[in-house]
Amino acid sequence: MLDFWANIECRIPKKDRHLPRFEQLWLQDDESNQIVQNTWKYTKGDIGNKLRDTLNQLHSWGKAKYGDIPRKINEIQKDLQHQKDKISYTTT
Numbered sequence: 001m002l003d004f005w006a007n008i009e010c011r012i013p014k015k016d017r018h019l020p021r022f023e024q025l026w027l028q029d030d031e032s033n034q035i036v037q038n039t040w041k042y043t044k045g046d047i048g049n050k051l052r053d054t055l056n057q058l059h060s061w062g063k064a065k066y067g068d069i070p071r072k073i074n075e076i077q078k079d080l081q082h083q084k085d086k087i088s089y090t091t092t
Contacts, residue, residue, distance in 0.1 A: 020059035023069055035061055 026032040035057050043053040062069070 020055055021070070022055065022058065023062055023066075025066065025069065026058055026062050029065070031061065031065075032058060 036054055039054040039057045040050055043050045
């Protein structure tokens with residue numbers, strides 16, 4: 001796995017770290033391909049800079065289009081566990 005944030009992590013307190021992650025859902029959207037092409041084409045610098053900027057662009061776009069996916073997953077998992085606990089409680 002590529003680690004683009006190694007130099008930054010040591011300067012950011014652990015509780016405040018929020019590193020952007022690639023979401024596979026983006027691959028299903030044609031807009032993501034255009035974002036990758038444009039960012040790659042217009043970003044100056046080495047490959048690390050291009051990758052970092054591309055991930056940041058995708059992350060911003062994905063959050064605007066789909067919302068905060070990890071937070072939504074977490075909320076749904078908690079709700080599911082709550083529903084399972086209710087079912088277990090009523091059947092015992």
